[in-house]
Amino acid sequence: MSHASITTNDRTRCSSRIRNGVKLAGGAAFALTLSLSSAGLAGADPITRPGMDRTTLSDSAQDEAVEYWTEERMEEATPADELVEDKGAAPAEVERDSEHLKVPAVSPSDLPQTAAETVPGSGDVAGTDHIGKVFFTVGGADYVCSGNSVASTNGSTVSTAGHCTSSGGAWATNWVFAPGYDHGETPHGLWAATEIVSTDQWVSSEDINYDLAFAKVQSDTATGTLAETVGASGIAFNEERGLEYSAYGYPAQSPFDGEGMEQCHGTASDDTLGGTQSQGIDCDMTGGSSGGPWFIGGDAGGYQNSVNSFGYKTQANVMYGPYFGDEAKQAYQEAEVA
Template identity: 30%
Template sequence: MRRTLTALGVGLSLLGSTAISTPAQAEGEITVAPLAATASTAQEVARFWLADGAANLKNATPYAVQTEVQGERVSTPVTPDTKPGSVAPVAGPAEPKGKTPTSTGKVFFIGGDGQPHWCSGTALQSQYRNLVATAGHCVYDLQRSDTTLDKWVFVPGYTAGTTPWGLYVGKQSFAHYDFSTYKDYDRDFAFVNVYNGVVSPSPDTLTNTGRLVDNVGGQGFAWNQPTDSMADVFGYPAGPNPDGRRPYTGESLEWSTGPISTMTLSGLPDDLFIGVESPFTGEGSLGSSWLSKYSSDSRAGYLNGITISVADTDGDQRYDTGVSPYFDGAVNVIYRAAATSWTGSIV
């Protein structure tokens, strides 16, 4: 199914990517794009971010591409395309103590401006325990056509340049064909397979830290869920509100809880968008995870949405809503393809 949500950005196609046929419920095809296709390339990426005391991680700024939309929360129900379903989460480690998920962190990359940037991301349970979910435009470059974002990595639990669970280089990304080809933002999500984590105990040395979900746990995944529910949102917001106030720094993981509803976005067809009541600002929070049935004891829940932008729905010059594609059966098909892809170690 081709959708034309042209008001939100420029078109893009994925150079060197491949299209995989999927069942009808996928509403098209899966696009698989290479990030760091070989272990030697992944080593170069890891060294870029970890060199000089992780200077490039510390100097990265929040991604400021497509951070705001205009719209309102409405009560129109979503008609599921398949039966609802879910994949169970894997609880995170007992330490360090806390109530926020150890699976959440920042994804880092080089933007179209040639500078290091970051979005939010989260680890998901998968067969090979190597999967990260984030916004599609935190993987595919909207400022330059025919390319993915360069030097893509995930750092769970990131704080002030530290990599407490290691740094995980992205190998490949799975996304919806309609996003990569027709710029359909109701398909603005991506699942990235990452290699085993690494740390750098000394210059030019990389040490294997193991598989992502083995280290930090992995959130479950749910699709075709009712929209009259609640979600816990986790991410690293950093940008200003429209009134100029900056309630967040992006230096620490933030948590908000609110009801989910369907969304109508101005100038766009009424398609598969949902919103969650949340005060997160746009920059930095792109890719924030929406978790249903979240337990602060296990620090685990079910990924049921991902922030692709934010909105000020009441006109008070402060953001109050996060926007996500609705996770339907087509999203599940792409998740399952990504969840069965092996990566391995780069050292």
């Protein structure tokens, strides 16, 4: 039994420019109208576990990506939301099994990790080395999101949102991660992606339930892997719903400018407005924050368990993030050994 689609007036993403439907947390309006069905509600039969999709970047493409991102291009990059077109992506039950997975955090080998301040609600925080900005190109235009270094076998894995890696079935190019970005400074350099992994549901149909991706980045000959250089957060899958979270990102739309990292804090609740399997927390971050990490607990020292994804126009101060279930775990496991 189908329900009516969310209309343009109902669902948005965190941006000042809005076209249709859900508004991704990345910035300029991504138009993505989700048709709702009973499959999106609790108690529905689980969907077939989705496959993964991936892209591999050549050595020359990696070098070109790092060279491409001049200071001027980084300043002019658009928050990524305007990439998503109007689609009917039916919410589905995100598969969850009884096997929890928790990968503990990794401290950098040489550089101390800066502890972020934690305050209730939203607020500007001190930089945290393993969190940073993601820059990429799609369709000849440059975009910006947020991302986070997560613990992995290869020591070089970055978590972000799916819409920060692909659009309309096309993978991003010039994809780099700038850990510890702070007011135009990139203290740890730019790390180009060698591989990007996302769910087939996101890449093929931009289903908002699977708006997540993981990238493996190149190593630095001087400092080693990303984790050895800036550290890496622990990451967890198949956790209980309704946990307390702290979310981080670089919102660039008013009243923010994208130059400093911001934080939100709240207890997650189900998406009763749109019926997706995502969870929402109180948060006023705007465009540019897409892909920023959600940590269980009160600060960036917890396990990452979601990313900034989307919001609704009728809920201006609520940010939604995808549930990290089996599909997210599979994407992570493929990226962490790439």
